[in-house]
Amino acid sequence: MNILLIGSGGREHALAWKITQSPLCDTLWCTPGNAGIAEVCACVPLNTADHGAVIAFCREHAVGLVVVGPEQPLVEGLVDALTAAGIKAFGPSAKAAQLEGSKGFTKDLCKRAGIPTAAYERFTDADAAKAYAAGRGLPIVIKADGLAAGKGVIIAETREEADAAIDDMFSGSFGAAGAEVVIEAFLTGEEASFFALVDGRTALPLASAQDHKRVGDGDTGPNTGGMGAYSPAPVLTPALEAQVMREIVQPTVDAMAADGMPYVGVLYAGLMLTESGPQLIEYNARFGDPECQVLMLRMKSDIVPALIAAVDGGLEHVNVEWHDAPALTLVMAAEGYPGTPRKGTVIEGTETAAGEGVVIFHAGTARDGEGRLIANGGRVLNVTATGRSVREARDRAYVAAEKIRWPEGFHRSDIGWRAIAREGKTA
Ligand code: AMP
Ligand code: GLY
Secondary structure, eight states: OEEEEEEOSHHHHHHHHHHTTOTTOSOEEEEEOOTTGGGTSEEOOOOTTOHHHHHHHHHHTTEEEEEEOSHHHHHTTHHHHHHHTTOOEESOOTTTTHHHHOHHHHHHHHHHHTOOBOOEEEESSHHHHHHHHHTSOSSEEEEESSOOTTOOEEEESSHHHHHHHHHHHHTTTTGGGGSSEEEEEOOOSEEEEEEEEEESSOEEEEEEEEEOOEEETTTEEEEOSOSEEEESOTTSOHHHHHHHIIIIIHHHHHHHHHTTOOOEEEEEEEEEEETTEEEEEEEESSOOTTHHHHHHHHBOSOHHHHHHHHHHSOGGGOOOOBOSSOEEEEEEEETTTTSSOOOSOBOBOHHHHOOTTEEEEESSEEEOTTSOEEEOSSEEEEEEEEOSSHHHHHHHHHHHHHTOBOTTEEOOSOTTHHHHHHHHHHO
């Protein structure tokens, strides 16, 4: 089968790496891809907002499956267009992708289905939003309804901050994403992510992970797309995973099907593990980046049959096996990230840095006119390793990162700290 992968991040490099190991994959293409993906398969420049162009490419190259990595094309209905053209596409329809694309949509669904989540209200008017916030405790969480590249959430510690965030959102700081605002109660606990594969009806649990959202050590500084991750997340015990499937994931899948928009694809649940049990913070309609990198390293089974079963139905017959060894990924980012990253700087040593149990996935990389590897985005490399423990995976990743010569890049020095602290307690 010929496969087309959409995206250009570390997530897509990891997917390309895994998909090309499948005996079911004849030829893989990726659009737009990056310098690392180009070493695994051919990268083609397609405008994925132009659904006709993607369909034409698939017809010309007998593509039997399209795998969509990022959220934007999902929310724009790429899967709907491909499906209508008779081309199998992995990912939710535009309607189903509202689980990521509209926080208000997801909160309403949780309310209807009795899924544990923070108390909330939706607003299209600043005065009403401020009046509601004023009647609630602090801190309070203010969210732009739509896609805001991970930046549309403000945790206000004071009334003034809450009012300012509300004004900011309604004045268009997040564009159309802020035309509606969700205000919700602040939850306390530890955050973890859980991933399931869904065929519209059956949810197959995949694995847990923990991300590191802040740019700096000790979880300080601005939010990013994620500076590192590991899987599994030891805090999410098998009992808690079962509870998440029973109380959050399966009721969501059932509600989406009952509402006539069956969910197909990866359902990524962002969770807060509170004293009263796991609560849903948000859904994403795709694999996480960098969480996908650690999931792919841990996945023992061929991924392609699972992706096909999600699209065709029949996930109840699929069994995905995992390596016991945990995996950890360390993000190397360009100076300036998450603000304006410095592009075009030369990176050396990636070819020889990978060693035992270490794979380097590229994110924002490209080749310059002389064929040198250069930084071409904010998050640039994902040094990903497995080990007998998170600590060992961490040590391997950091040893490999030291071998990469890129003075204009940086990384956090404490990836894995939560899991390693837990390992220390049980050792
Ligand atoms: P989201 O984009 O919804 O994942 O929110 C980004 C981050 O804001 C989350 O990862 C949490 O750290 C934090 N957050 C969002 N909602 C809440 C909440 N209700 N209580 C506490 N923290 C939250
Ligand atoms: N790493 C967070 C995300 O993919 O949304």
